[in-house]
Amino acid sequence: MRSHYCGDVNESLIEQTVKVAGWMHRRRDHGGVIFIDLRDREGLVQIVCNPEDAESFAVAEKVRSEYVLQIEGVVNPRPAGSENTDLKSGKIEIIAKRVTILNSSETPPFPLTEQAEVNEDIRLRHRYIDLRRPEMLQKLRFRSQIIRQLRQYLDNHGFMDIETPILTKATPEGARDYLVPSRTHPGDFFALPQSPQLFKQLLMVAGMDRYYQVVRCFRDEDLRADRQPEFTQLDIETSFVEEEDLMQLMEEMIRDLFANVLEQPLPNPFPRMTYADAMDRYGSDKPDLRIPLELVDVSDLMQGVDFKVFSAPANDENGRVAALRLPGGNSLSRKEIDDYTKFVSIYGAKGLAYIKVNDLAAGREGLQSPILKFLPDNVVDAILQRTAAETGDLVFFGADKASVVNESLGALRVKIGHDLDMVEHGWRPLWVVEFPMFEWDDKTQRWYALHHPFTAPRESDIDLLSNDPGKCLSRAYDMVLNGTELGGGSIRIHKTDVQQKVFEMLGIPAEEAEEKFGFLLQALKYGCPPHGGLAFGLDRLAMLMTGSASIRDVMAFPKTQSAACLLTNAPSHVSDEQLKELNIRLRRVPTA
Known part of the structure; x- marks a missing residue:
């Protein structure tokens, strides 16, 4: 039905007759001449319908947005001054000789020709239309390119692509399993895999030596933003390796990916950081190194103060008191500080103490804080020295169980970094080790x-x-990029x-x-044999590399945050007959 994709028609085809097919993206009537921008997955091409060609012109008058068309015509150079450098086909146009409507279309529920703000639920309900938008098409194309590049690397390094079962056995660890009732084994259930972990280890026992798989995984997790009940990972396992062997191989693979797909170099080697160091300095085991803020532990300085809010966690082996210095932060208003206090409460923090350093040289008189009256001079001086505070800075404090302090101040560090435009450009990968x-x-x-x-x-x-x-x-290791865990793995028990x-x-x-x-x-x-592996989250990787705000934007048919498919209205009820065949009887839970 076509000789070329729309986006592939270029000046090399001038004076040749071509056939193209696609969707009517835009139609313009200029003084009797009708221009149609025809779109397919490779891009747009401009079609010119002249009134002299009465039959094709009459059809062109009927077409509307998203009509499916087949067009045969001659490729001509565009008139001087009318070229469109934003299009691959921008130097040519097709003079239509025949226009055929292959299918009509109702008016789409949202425009595809402009960057319109569209409710995500509407986009997901009509995902097949949403995916026609060039930016969505490009993201899925990019995702395909990522997977192709990763496969090529692994194929070239002796890995075998081996499929593992989707119907498997329920496990007691991790997130909840999705269960599948067995008709042939009444009362028994399969589980959908949270990962191929056990099977890939068995493949090492079997001597496969180097395995990989682009695999769908399933986790029935509680609701979380940007998590999906089904997701794709690149699963890898190899035998006769130590941590360094596998980390070096995977690091090289990711450098190769970024160099070939984004044409951007990554550092060689990736820096290493222990889990303990990451939690101490960043409050997170996936620190975003682009943000130049760090937590500073001050527990030892607070052990002898009378202020129980600080001294109690400082003397608790499971507690922590930490400071976060914000350069230039004394310009924050009281409302902004209150907003940050409310933010850390999400993570269990009971408050957010602070000291404003208005004039470091003036000593205590140059400081502003409601907690100063509880702290002796030597403690205040030690805090300012340890945090390297300067005039104009603000120092936040967290005091609670170490887990609460780490999570709340770690999240605050990231939020402040983004709020105040402190995030450096570029890519900052690292390995977190010694978990x-x-x-x-x-x-x-x-x-x-x-x-x-x-x-x-x-x-x-x-x-x-x-x-x-x-x-x-443990002998575990995580690869982290810009505050996101790309992949996690370990040497396994053998x-x-x-x-x-x-x-x-x-x-x-x-x-x-x-x-x-x-x-x-x-x-x-x-x-x-001794063996180890690693799994990369392909959805997260594609999200980062495309600069998308959500993993849903790089998945063809994602679920909502509540694990529902708006397109198909799944999950849904099934008939009593189906349940009976599966030996299942539902217990009706009364509604309030």
Whole structure:
């Protein structure tokens, strides 16, 4: 039906007859001559319909926005001065000889010809139209280019693309599973995979050595902004490697990606930062290094003060008092400070103390703060010295459990950086390493795996699994870019006894471990090689590289924040007959 894509018609085809097909993007009637901008996935081309060609002109008069057209015509150079340098086809036009309407269209629910603000729900409900917009098409094209480049790198480095099951076994760790009832096994359920973790480890036992997969994963998580119940990751596993081997290989892959797709270099090597250092300096295990603000610990300075708001967490082994210096921050109004106080409350902070440094040379008299009366001179002097405060600065304080201080001040650091235009341009990747194996949950009074229960502890820390699990460090590593975790991975446990110890630490009884993971424990007994891997979130990667505000903008058919598909109205009810066939009976929950 066509000889060329619209965007591919150029001056090399002048005086040739071509056939193009696409959607009517824009129609203009100029003094009896009708101009049509025809659009397909490769771009736009200008069609000229002259009244001398009565038949094609008559059809052109009928076309409306988003009509599907086929046009045959001769390629001509555009008149001098009318070229459009913004288009690949901007130096030519097609003189129509035949215009065929392949299909008509109702008026779209939102315009495709301009940058109009459109409610996201409307866009998602009519996603097939939203994807026609050039900017959306370009993002999906870019995503495809990213995946193609990553595949090429891995193929060239000896990795095998191997598919793993989608219908698998429910696991007790991580987010909630999506369950699939089995018709052939009444009362039993499959689970959709949160990741191919166990299968890729089994592939290492099987001797596949280097595996990768662009894989769909599913997590029934609580509502969070910019999270999706189904997402795509690049999953990688390889045998006979140490951390450095795998990190170097993955780092090279990402540098190769940015160089070939964005034509932008990344540093070589990526800087390394321990988890402890990241939390201490940035309050986050995925710090955005483009923001030149850091947290400074002042717990030791506050241990002896009479102000219990500071001294209590300073003397608590699980507490922390930290400061965040904002250069030039004393220009903030009281309302702005109150707004930031309200912001940190989202993260559990009970308040946001501060000191304005109006005149450093004037000592206490040059400072402004409601907390100064609680702090002796030597503590104030030590705070100013440690934070390197200068005249005109403002110093914020967080005092609470370390987790609350880190999360609230870490988020405040990022918000202030964006609010005050302090974010440096460019790309700042890094590796975060030496994660703890476990984190303690006060609510359930038990340990949880910080990454997942198949992550190996450091060889020197294996004894700590039983003696002091809170101090046990793992062989995990995360790649972070501009404050976003691109990928996370680890060297895995490859010995049965170590894996059983980790299960015990996590409160998974031997019977449950056998029921849930017996196939893995069995496989580890049959010569499992040392191995490790990493998984990259492709949606996040595409979002960052395209400069998109949301991962939904780089996914063809995303769900809403409430995990619903507005396009198909899923999830939806199913018939009683289907439920009966699956041996399921619904319990109706009464509504208030």
